[in-house]
Amino acid sequence: MPGTPPTRFVYLGPEGTFAEQALRSVPAAERGTRTPARSVGEALDSVRAGDADAALVPLENSIGGAVGVTLDEMAEGEPLVITREVILSVEFVLAARPGTSLTSIHTVAAHPQASTQCRGWLRDHLPDAVVVDVLSNGAAAAGAGTGEYDAAICAPIGASRHRLTTLADKIADHPDAVTRSWAM
Secondary structure (H helix, E strand, C coil): CCCCCCCEEEEECCCCCHHHHHHCCCHHHHHCEEEEECCHHHHHHHHHCCCCCEEEEEEEECCCEECHHHHHHHHHCCCCCCCEEEEEECCCEEEECCCCCHHHCCEEEECHHHHHHCHHHHHHHCCCCEEEECCCHHHHHHHHHHCCCCEEEECHHHHHHCCCEEEEECCCCCCCCEEEEEEC
16 A cells, blocks of 8 residues: 555565664664565565565675675566665674683684675784684674684674674774665
8 A cells, every 4th residue: 555654574684684784774664574585586576476565685885896686686576666775884793602702712704795894803803713604794693602603793783683792893994884775
């Protein structure tokens, strides 16, 4: 029904990602249901099929560039109307289970974009740690939460969602980085 605000939201998951953090900045999404999708295509297809009222997906990062899969899905899938643009500051944190010290970290889980954007900090503070590539910042936080990895580079929402302690915040080499997302 025109003019009816959306109540069912889907975003590129898993939980604890910058996409979820961006979606939570939308007032209607705070009041509605939020469901993670496994891919950009799945998120957009949820809207196309009527299973969700709106989807939020990343479009580009000021450091990493365009998110090709989002552009491909918009060009190739059934048309969707972009209803909102969300620009989110990308503030990475290093998080670990409570009681973990910086000196005890041997493995750090991170999405490849995250580890690239925090390369200088890692070199200066954890030069001997092995960085393990994972599929998302949320997966990094989840892996640190279960003890699979000693720590994670993740979004602040990922640290809190997985009950991690923030050992260092604002660790990105480019403190002014942003990610632009679209809601449709």
